[in-house]
Amino acid sequence: MSLKLGVPSKGRLMEKTFDWFAERGVRLALAGGEREYAGRVDGIEGIELVLLSAGEIPRELAAGRIHLGVTGTDLIREKLGQWEQRVEALAELGFGHADLIIAVPQCWVDVDTMDDLDAAAAAFRAEHGFRLRIATKYHRLVREYLRDCGVADYQLVDSQGATEGTVKNETAEAVADITSTGDTLRANHLKILSDGLILRSSATLYRARNAEMTAEARAALATLQARLEL
Amino acid sequence: MSEGLAKRAEAARVRAMFEAAGALPVEAAVLQPAELLLDLYGEDIRARAYVTSDALRGEQMLRPDFTVPVVQMHMQHGAEPARYTYSGEVFRRQEDDASRANEYLQVGYEIFERTAPHEADAEVFALISSVLRGLPVRAATGDIGILMAAVDGLNTTERRKAALRRHIWRPRRFRALIERFSGRVDVPASRVALLAAQDAFAEAGPAIGLRARREVEARIEALREDAAAGPLAPQDVELLEAILAVQETLPNAVEQLSDIAVDLPAIAEAVEGLAKRTRALAARGVDVAQLAFEASYGRASMEYYDGFVFGFYAEARADLPPVASGGRYDALTRQLGQGAEIPAVGGVVRPGLMLGLKEGSL
Numbered sequence: 054m055s056l057k058l059g060v061p062s063k064g065r066l067m068e069k070t071f072d073w074f075a076e077r078g079v080r081l082a083l084a085g086g087e088r089e090y091a092g093r094v095d096g097i098e099g100i101e102l103v104l105l106s107a108g109e110i111p112r113e114l115a116a117g118r119i120h121l122g123v124t125g126t127d128l129i130r131e132k133l134g135q136w137e138q139r140v141e142a143l144a145e146l147g148f149g150h151a152d153l154i155i156a157v158p159q160c161w162v163d164v165d166t167m168d169d170l171d172a173a174a175a176a177f178r179a180e181h182g183f184r185l186r187i188a189t190k191y192h193r194l195v196r197e198y199l200r201d202c203g204v205a206d207y208q209l210v211d212s213q214g215a216t217e218g219t220v221k222n223e224t225a226e227a228v229a230d231i232t233s234t235g236d237t238l239r240a241n242h243l244k245i246l247s248d249g250l251i252l253r254s255s256a257t258l259y260r261a262r263n264a265e266m267t268a269e270a271r272a273a274l275a276t277l278q279a280r281l282e283l
Numbered sequence: 284m285s286e287g288l289a290k291r292a293e294a295a296r297v298r299a300m301f302e303a304a305g306a307l308p309v310e311a312a313v314l315q316p317a318e319l320l321l322d323l324y325g326e327d328i329r330a331r332a333y334v335t336s337d338a339l340r341g342e343q344m345l346r347p348d349f350t351v352p353v354v355q356m357h358m359q360h361g362a363e364p365a366r367y368t369y370s371g372e373v374f375r376r377q378e379d380d381a382s383r384a385n386e387y388l389q390v391g392y393e394i395f396e397r398t399a400p401h402e403a404d405a406e407v408f409a410l411i412s413s414v415l416r417g418l419p420v421r422a423a424t425g426d427i428g429i430l431m432a433a434v435d436g437l438n439t440t441e442r443r444k445a446a447l448r449r450h451i452w453r454p455r456r457f458r459a460l461i462e463r464f465s466g467r468v469d470v471p472a473s474r475v476a477l478l479a480a481q482d483a484f485a486e487a488g489p490a491i492g493l494r495a496r497r498e499v500e501a502r503i504e505a506l507r508e509d510a511a512a513g514p515l516a517p518q519d520v521e522l523l524e525a526i527l528a529v530q531e532t533l534p535n536a537v538e539q540l541s542d543i544a545v546d547l548p549a550i551a552e553a554v555e556g557l558a559k560r561t562r563a564l565a566a567r568g569v570d571v572a573q574l575a576f577e578a579s580y581g582r583a584s585m586e587y588y589d590g591f592v593f594g595f596y597a598e599a600r601a602d603l604p605p606v607a608s609g610g611r612y613d614a615l616t617r618q619l620g621q622g623a624e625i626p627a628v629g630g631v632v633r634p635g636l637m638l639g640l641k642e643g644s645l
Binding site for chain 2: 135158165166168169172177193197199203206220223247
């Protein structure tokens with residue numbers, strides 16, 4: 054069995070991943086046309102390229118179905134319990150930078166810290182009869198952060214996209230989302246809490262700790278690591 | 284006999300002991316409406332309980348304990364006073380420790396009774412002690428009511444007391460609030476700027492979302508009141524810290540807390556309750572001279588308990604969850620009773636852990 058390398062299957066994340074490997078002398082390429090999700094690795098024997106959604110790469114790494122994978126720190130930490138025991142970060146690839154943050158409406162002039170958010174949540178629940186809603190797709194990370202900060206009387210509502218719009222649409226009171234420049238937040242009249250940074254994320258090459266490896270795969274990994282200077 | 288059957292037999296044996304003590308056996312559904320449990324425990328419970336859903340009923344939770352359904356059942360059509368017992372699986376999501384069981388048997392005993400709460404407290408503790416007799420366990424006890432009484436007695440604003448009461452079960456946050464209210468940490472710069480601003484809403488941008496401007500204004504008003512209130516008196520903070528530091532055998536704890544009550548009369552009644560409970564425990568044959576008491580026990584893990592709390596732990600295995608635990612939850616009946624309330628106390632044992640201790644397999 055060859056060494057399986059999982060990379061994001063589309064978009065800028067895929068292109069930049071291909072570039073990063075190319076700069077280090079390893080050419081990743083799509084096998085057929087642009088729409089076919091199969092790839093190959095030129096220059097090193099015994100590596101199989103597996104194209105996957107970035108969101109599925111953590112799961113595949115944890116299950117040992119791929120040996121290496123490129124995905125965001127945020128996705129690894131959100132999707133894998135005890136992630137340190139299941140994967141090892143080999144290299145930060147220097148792109149895909151994004152911060153997972155908590156943001157509230159700009160018009161909440163009384164809320165600047167997590168403490169303020171907690172106090173506002175208590176008053177909101179008393180006033181409206183339900184727990185203050187925070188829209189996110191990072192349920193585990195956000196819940197853990199809010200617990201560590203001692204925030205109560207909130208609920209997480211699932212939002213898989215256009216999260217910044219939920220406040221204006223009144224389906225949430227606050228958001229917890231990924232941002233790189235903050236432009237989208239500002240455009241939607243939201244502000245980041247001063248201690249609301251949950252996680253700094255970037256595209257990272259991970260190795261699965263519990264994946265079975267043949268001698269061939271082991272040799273390919275050693276060659277690849279030497280080539281990538283890892 | 285298979286391990287599962289042995290645990291079931293052990294559970295049946297314990298339940299029979301609870302029935303012999305006068306409890307009525309009751310059942311509860313495995314699937315509980317998630318919304319109610321989330322409203323009670325907060326979003327954190329998602330990390331500890333399994334949530335599932337269907338398109339018709341929405342989110343359902345695999346019962347994380349029996350207390351809530353038993354309270355609901357009692358509030359709807361229970362006679363008074365009442366004693367109940369139940370036995371069955373509970374489900375706990377484990378995200379950080381794969382060695383901890385995510386499904387295990389619990390057998391419980393609950394008392395709903397208006398008179399003599401210290402007697403009911405002692406009855407539950409003594410009964411569970413007798414169920415565990417001979418096993419290598421040590422007991423820990425506490426009383427969250429004493430800390431609550433101390434907060435009520437602080438010489439400060441009602442808002443500050445409410446904030447402290449709300450975070451009694453989050454010790455770290457409670458401590459941070461004390462630091463803030465006593466002036467030991469600086470007020471955040473953003474708050475200073477907000478209160479000094481000519482127009483607090485100068486940078487507010489358009490009004491969006493459900494939280495209305497008047498709610499923001501009300502909070503600014505509350506912040507102004509807080510800024511004007513002045514810090515907690517250092518001696519009040521010292522008394523609170525002295526209470527939290529009490530960690531003694533039960534008779535010595537009563538003595539220490541009685542001394543503190545001289546300077547903080549607000550806790551006198553709660554301490555008297557502790558003394559009565561101690562006598563009631565002794566009358567039921569509990570060796571109170573050896574029983575440990577910690578004033579801050581049960582704050583981190585037992586969210587709905589608001590009075591007597593206790594746990595039994597395997598002596599040689601500090602890593603294991605408690606073999607038995609319980610406490611008083613008067614406030615929970617108030618929340619679930621929609622206007623009605625009844626003092627309640629109860630406890631659960633884990634027959635699986637009991638069996639493991641008996642056989643020495645743990």
